[in-house]
Amino acid sequence: MSTTLLWLAVLMGAVTYPWRAVPLLTPGIHRLPRLVQEYLRLVAPAVLAALAAVNTFVAIDSQRHPSPHVGIEWLAVGLCVVLVAARRGLLVGLIGAAVLAAGVRAFGG
Amino acid sequence: MREDVPPLTERTSAGAPTSETGSGSRSPEVDLAASRRRLQLDGLGIIVSAAGFGFVYGLAARAAGFSPLEASGMSVIVFAGAAQFAAVGYVLGGFSWLGIVLLTAFLNARHFLYAAALAPYIADRPRPVKAVMAHLLTDEAFALAIAHFRRIGRADLWGYWWAAIVTTFIPWNIATILGSVVGGNIPDPSRYGLDVIFPAAMAGLAVGLVTGRRELVAALVGAIAAVGVGLALDPAAGIIAGGLLGPLAGLVTPHGPGDQPHEAIVVFSPKMDDPSARTAR
Numbered sequence: 001m002s003t004t005l006l007w008l009a010v011l012m013g014a015v016t017y018p019w020r021a022v023p024l025l026t027p028g029i030h031r032l033p034r035l036v037q038e039y040l041r042l043v044a045p046a047v048l049a050a051l052a053a054v055n056t057f058v059a060i061d062s063q064r065h066p067s068p069h070v071g072i073e074w075l076a077v078g079l080c081v082v083l084v085a086a087r088r089g090l091l092v093g094l095i096g097a098a099v100l101a102a103g104v105r106a107f108g109g
Numbered sequence: 110m111r112e113d114v115p116p117l118t119e120r121t122s123a124g125a126p127t128s129e130t131g132s133g134s135r136s137p138e139v140d141l142a143a144s145r146r147r148l149q150l151d152g153l154g155i156i157v158s159a160a161g162f163g164f165v166y167g168l169a170a171r172a173a174g175f176s177p178l179e180a181s182g183m184s185v186i187v188f189a190g191a192a193q194f195a196a197v198g199y200v201l202g203g204f205s206w207l208g209i210v211l212l213t214a215f216l217n218a219r220h221f222l223y224a225a226a227l228a229p230y231i232a233d234r235p236r237p238v239k240a241v242m243a244h245l246l247t248d249e250a251f252a253l254a255i256a257h258f259r260r261i262g263r264a265d266l267w268g269y270w271w272a273a274i275v276t277t278f279i280p281w282n283i284a285t286i287l288g289s290v291v292g293g294n295i296p297d298p299s300r301y302g303l304d305v306i307f308p309a310a311m312a313g314l315a316v317g318l319v320t321g322r323r324e325l326v327a328a329l330v331g332a333i334a335a336v337g338v339g340l341a342l343d344p345a346a347g348i349i350a351g352g353l354l355g356p357l358a359g360l361v362t363p364h365g366p367g368d369q370p371h372e373a374i375v376v377f378s379p380k381m382d383d384p385s386a387r388t389a390r
Binding site for chain 2: 001002003004005006008009010011012013015016017019020021022023024025026028029032035037038039040041042043044045046047048049050051052053054055056057058060062064066067068072073076077079080081083084085089090091093094095097098099100101102103105106
């Protein structure tokens with residue numbers, strides 16, 4: 001069984017881990033100025049919204065060229081947001097989104 | 110905006126004031142068990158998504174010539190879906206390893222923001238624990254864990270392990286093995302609506318974090334900046350831009366009339382994961 005690409009995995013892991021570890025392992029992170037702490041607190045909603053938006057509105061081809069994307073994903077993600085905002089729970093929102101997307105596609109949407 | 114966040118207090122379950130960050134921030138009293146149940150429920154959709162895409166990754170890796178050991182090793186060592194899919198495509202296309210490694214570093218740079226946002230919560234944890242937590246930090250783990258931490262106003266390692274290992278690492282890796290061993294035609298996840306689960310989960314969890322005007326502005330600006338930069342440059346750059354610019358916009362936004370004047374950031378308690386330290390509503 002080939003194992004050559006395991007070395008590629010090790011290299012990929014070696015450049016990924018510092019992004020994840022440096023802030024966590026940096027001493028004194030809890031003694032940051034209040035403004036910085038407030039900034040970090042706002043990172044969570046901002047970056048999650050960014051992830052959702054990019055994965056909904058931007059498509060990439062095999063060469064990673066971005067282009068605008070219009071499709072049922074807009075409605076599906078929007079439905080999930082509405083359901084969560086209406087306190088129906090994330091799981092209900094995800095099921096609703098997946099069923100809507102799969103249903104529309106099944107009927108040729 | 111969510112209005113079901115309980116009032117902020119400065120008392121622990123024992124009734125004693127907690128040691129807090131130097132800013133005078135306070136923590137909401139939220140039942141730990143209830144928040145964990147919500148975490149588990151929210152994680153169900155993530156499990157389905159991780160398993161579905163892990164299986165497709167395994168199939169794609171096999172089709173690209175990866176052995177099951179190589180495909181599985183990448184899922185364990187790298188544990189970053191977007192970078193793994195890109196690597197499979199680039200290996201198949203004959204790209205250099207250097208190019209793949211640089212692309213991986215670029216794609217995963219957003220994890221720095223996740224770690225920075227989580228860091229204050231777990232500042233008092235042993236370094237070996239934090240080192241393991243870092244390896245398991247993914248989009249999904251961050252989203253579920255930060256929502257859980259914010260609900261209870263402090264860290265909960267059990268919650269983090271659940272979000273990182275149970276909902277993501279295990280399904281992703283089992284599905285990778287199955288996909289790379291079983292083989293077969295690569296199914297289209299979009300046929301079953303699986304492709305919308307990830308963005309829907311991120312959007313839904315973001316909505317759960319919007320508890321005031323500042324969070325709302327940060328989320329909206331983050332989304333708009335991400336799409337703009339994503340279309341102009343690259344989606345990965347867009348996510349980083351959104352994660353950097355959104356909070357800046359939030360910072361310059363005045364608090365709303367109904368917002369809590371004291372932002373619950375972190376509470377450092379010596380018994381953060383002690384079940385006996387659970388608080389009651």
